[in-house]
Amino acid sequence: MDMDNFIKISALLCALVYQMTTVSAQTVSKDFFGKTSDGIDTNVITLENSSGMKIKMTDYGATMLSVIVPDRNGVFKDVVLGFNTLKEYESQDRYYGATLGRFNARIEGGRFVLDGKEYRTTINEPNHNTTLHGGKNAFDRQVWKSKTYTSSDSSSVEFSHISPDGDNGFPGNLEVTLTVTLTNNNEIVFLYKATTDKPTPINLSNHIYWNLKGEGNGTVHDNILTINADKFTPHKKNFIPTGEILPVENTPFDFRQPHTIGERVDSDCTQLKYNKGYSHNYVLNRESEKELEFAIRVVEPETGRALEVYTTQPGLLLHTGNVLDGTDIGKSGKAYQRRSAIVIEPQHFCNSPNQKNFPNTILRPNKVFKEKCIWKFYSVR
Numbered sequence: 001m002d003m004d005n006f007i008k009i010s011a012l013l014c015a016l017v018y019q020m021t022t023v024s025a026q027t028v029s030k031d032f033f034g035k036t037s038d039g040i041d042t043n044v045i046t047l048e049n050s051s052g053m054k055i056k057m058t059d060y061g062a063t064m065l066s067v068i069v070p071d072r073n074g075v076f077k078d079v080v081l082g083f084n085t086l087k088e089y090e091s092q093d094r095y096y097g098a099t100l101g102r103f104n105a106r107i108e109g110g111r112f113v114l115d116g117k118e119y120r121t122t123i124n125e126p127n128h129n130t131t132l133h134g135g136k137n138a139f140d141r142q143v144w145k146s147k148t149y150t151s152s153d154s155s156s157v158e159f160s161h162i163s164p165d166g167d168n169g170f171p172g173n174l175e176v177t178l179t180v181t182l183t184n185n186n187e188i189v190f191l192y193k194a195t196t197d198k199p200t201p202i203n204l205s206n207h208i209y210w211n212l213k214g215e216g217n218g219t220v221h222d223n224i225l226t227i228n229a230d231k232f233t234p235h236k237k238n239f240i241p242t243g244e245i246l247p248v249e250n251t252p253f254d255f256r257q258p259h260t261i262g263e264r265v266d267s268d269c270t271q272l273k274y275n276k277g278y279s280h281n282y283v284l285n286r287e288s289e290k291e292l293e294f295a296i297r298v299v300e301p302e303t304g305r306a307l308e309v310y311t312t313q314p315g316l317l318l319h320t321g322n323v324l325d326g327t328d329i330g331k332s333g334k335a336y337q338r339r340s341a342i343v344i345e346p347q348h349f350c351n352s353p354n355q356k357n358f359p360n361t362i363l364r365p366n367k368v369f370k371e372k373c374i375w376k377f378y379s380v381r
Contacts, residue, residue, distance in 0.1 A: 025050035025184065026155040028148045033058050034086030040143045042086055047148075047155040047182040052076060053377070055182055060086060061140040062099035062159040062178050064208050066215075066331070069186065072304030072379040077214035079305065081341050084331050090141075094323060095207040098140035099178055100133040102163060102170050103361070104205040105281075105317065105350035107131040108240045112353035114171070114199055114362065121169035128238040133207075135168030139176070140207075156181040165198065172198030174363075186377045194369035201353045202363045204371065205313075209321065209341035212300035212307065216334030220320060220342045221262030224299040227255035229282035229316065233349055233358075234271055240351050241358075245283055253280060258299075261320055261342070277322035277339060281315045281349050292372060296344060304379040311346035311373045314359045319343035346373045 026049055033042040044065065048054040053076075056065040066078045082096045083089055089096065103121075110123040110131045122135030133140065144159040156179055163174040174196045181189040192204045211217060232253050233241045248254040252264035252272060265277050272278065284295055292310045296318070299306045309316075321341040328336045352361040363369045 025152065026150050026182075028150045028155045028157070030146075030148065033060065036060065036086065036143060037090060042143055043146065045146060045148060045157045047157065047180075049155070049182050049186070050184045051186060053182065053186050055180075055188060057157060057159075057180060058086070058089075059144045059146045059159060060089060061097075061142065062144045062161070062206075063089065063140070064097035064206065067188070067208075067377075069305060069377045070379065072381060075303075077303075078331065079210055079212050079214060081209035081211060081215045081330055081336055092328065094328070095133060095140055097206070097208050099144075099159070099204065099206050100345075101139040101176065101202065101204045102134045102167070102174060103131070103201050103353075104133055104203045104345065104347050106240055107201075108238075108351050108354055110135075110169070112201065114201070114353070119169055119171060128240075130238065130240065131168070134170075138168060139163070139204075144178075154181050154183045170200050172196040172200040172365075174200060174202070176204070178204075188375040188377075190373040190375075192369065192371045194363060195365075195367075196363050197365055199362055199364045201361050202369050203348045203352065203361050204369070205317075205345040205347040207343060207345065209336075209343055210298070210307065211341045212298065212305040213303055216330050216332045216336065216340070219262075219337070219339045220300075221260065221265070221339060222301055223261050223342060224258045224301065225255045225261060225318075226258045226297040227282055227316065227318070228285050228294050228296065230256065230285055231283040233281045233283065233315075235274070235280070235350070237274055239274070239279070241281070241349065241355060243355050243357065245357070248282075253278075253282075255296075258297075261339075265320060265339075275322055277320040279317070279319045279322060281317050281347070283349075284311070284314060284316055286314065290370075292374060295346060298342065298344075299380060304381060306378050306380050308376040308378075309344055309346065309373065310376070312371050313346040313348060313373070315347050315349050317343070317345035317347055317350075319345070346371070
């Protein structure tokens with residue numbers, strides 16, 4: 001064999017070895033999770049990257065089941081609250097890890113007017129007379145279709161769902177996809193897309209409960225937050241926005257500089273008393289309309305785990321697990337106590353179809369709803 005051929009063959013072998021090792025760095029698997037109460041099969045989809053970070057999702061509600069990430073010492077733990085069985089997800093009503101739609105958050109009175117016509121949506125929060133997270137048996141209760149992809153530097157699962165015209169009172173046949181990608185940089189990328197054949201409100205988000213110490217391990221009071229927002233939307237006692245957009249300055253809602261959650265969460269503040277903690281929409285500072293921009297940073301000082309969120313959406317709901325009361329027993333057998341998690345929902349604003357001064361949430365035919373979010377994990381010393 002002459003030297004030129006030897007060099008060519010060696011190069012091809014090196015390329016083949018490189019390709020095999022990089023492809024194997026990302027893995028995807030799909031396993032049976034259980035049958036719904038209606039007898040529909042569901043699956044668990046697992047994505048794992050080259051550093052050992054692993055996420056698990058189920059096609060029931062396009063729900064995040066677990067996210068396993070390292071701390072500053074390389075110790076991996078699951079940082080998402082949830083359960084071990086499908087039956088437990090079906091029986092709970094706190095939206096653990098679920099994708100929310102058609103309309104995340106609340107619609108006051110279960111009504112809105114669109115193009116001169118009044119629509120009535122399902123009231124599933126009767127004590128407040130509101131439609132919450134899309135109504136009864138909404139996106140969080142549906143079995144989505146799923147398919148997976150893998151490449152040398154990422155792995156993905158694409159969930160898809162068709163919400164029929166009149167679903168919970170919303171107009172139009174709405175086709176939705178959520179593509180979730182895990183990268184080798186320890187980032188989870190959410191890409192939402194939707195189209196409709198009639199004008200309809202839409203507000204898609206996800207309801208993951210995070211505890212960066214590890215699920216079931218104490219409260220989030222010592223989590224250090226930085227939120228890129230000068231303003232927030234206060235709400236009434238029934239959690240519906242007043243319509244005002246107020247500055248965070250000189251309030252317990254000011255996280256423009258780092259503060260722990262516990263520092264001011266029990267302040268003598270009417271807004272905090274309504275929720276028994278933080279559960280408010282922040283108006284994010286944005287330099288563009290649709291580019292990814294920094295929204296929030298969460299640092300857990302004991303483990304050094306940190307999470308940054310980047311989004312294209314105009315708002316961010318911060319919820320500090322105020323409704324958790326110890327009755328839910330999680331994956332590790334521990335009770336989920338009050339404030340044992342933080343929920344971060346990039347979103348449009350609550351009750352937007354009834355608030356003309358809020359960013360538009362109406363999707364029209366021949367237009368594409370598209371929003372993106374990145375959850376970036378790392379550790380600090």
